[in-house]
Amino acid sequence: MLKVNSYSARGTKLSSVTLPKTFEEKENLALLAQAIRVYEDRQHPGLAKAKTRAEVLRTKKKLYKQKGTGGARHGSRSAPIFVGGGVAHGPRGVKRVLELPLALKRKALAVAVSLKVKEGQVVSADGLGSLKKTKEANKLIEKVLAETKTKKVTLVLSEGNLGAKKIFRNFKEVRILPYKDINAYDIFFGGAIVFDKEIFVAKKAKKETKK
Known part of the structure; x- marks a missing residue:
C-alpha cells in the first residue's frame, strides 16, 4: 500500500492519501531502464x-x-x-523504431512511481481547480520543493482540472502534464511528483461503476 502526503492547493498539509493499487509494483530496474531507452530513442528524429x-x-x-x-x-x-x-x-x-508493449509501459510507470514514493518525492494536491492566482499556487510549490528536497516539480493534472495549467505555467521549475500522457521517463526524471487528487477520485468512481 503506497501512502503519500497530501496538501491543499494553497500548501496546507492534509491527511495522507493512498495511491491506487495500479501503482504498486516490485522494483524492476531492468524494465525501467528499457522503458527509458525506448522513450529516448523515439524522441530522436x-x-x-x-x-x-x-x-x-x-x-x-x-x-x-x-x-x-x-x-x-x-x-x-x-x-x-x-x-x-x-x-x-x-x-x-x-529512423529505427523501438517498441515496448502497452502492458510493459504501464508496469514501468508503476515501477517509477513506486521508486519515487520510497524516496518521498510523491505528493497529492487537493482543490487545484479552485486556484485563481499564481501567487496562491506559489505556496504549494514552495512547500513541495522544501518537503521533497528537489529542485523541480512535475504536476500531473486530471482531465477536469487541466485549466489549472494557466496558474502554474509561469513557474520555471514546474512541468505540467495531463494524467493520460505520463510515462516512466517523465516520472523518474520529473523531480517531485504532484498528483492531482481528482485523478484518484475519478479512478475509484470508474472502478465502482464497473462493479
Whole structure:
C-alpha cells in the first residue's frame, strides 16, 4: 500500500492519501531502464544521413593513369578512402523504431512511481481547480520543493482540472502534464511528483461503476 502526503492547493498539509493499487509494483530496474531507452530513442528524429560514393559530387576523371606510377590502381576520386569522398557504412536517415508493449509501459510507470514514493518525492494536491492566482499556487510549490528536497516539480493534472495549467505555467521549475500522457521517463526524471487528487477520485468512481 503506497501512502503519500497530501496538501491543499494553497500548501496546507492534509491527511495522507493512498495511491491506487495500479501503482504498486516490485522494483524492476531492468524494465525501467528499457522503458527509458525506448522513450529516448523515439524522441530522436533519426535524420542523420551521410552521402555514399555515388552521391558525392566529384569529378568522374580517373585519379591517375593505370600504369607506370608505381602506386596502387585507383579510379574514382569519390571512393571512401579519399578526402572528400563518400562515406562507407554511414547513417542513412532511416529512423529505427523501438517498441515496448502497452502492458510493459504501464508496469514501468508503476515501477517509477513506486521508486519515487520510497524516496518521498510523491505528493497529492487537493482543490487545484479552485486556484485563481499564481501567487496562491506559489505556496504549494514552495512547500513541495522544501518537503521533497528537489529542485523541480512535475504536476500531473486530471482531465477536469487541466485549466489549472494557466496558474502554474509561469513557474520555471514546474512541468505540467495531463494524467493520460505520463510515462516512466517523465516520472523518474520529473523531480517531485504532484498528483492531482481528482485523478484518484475519478479512478475509484470508474472502478465502482464497473462493479
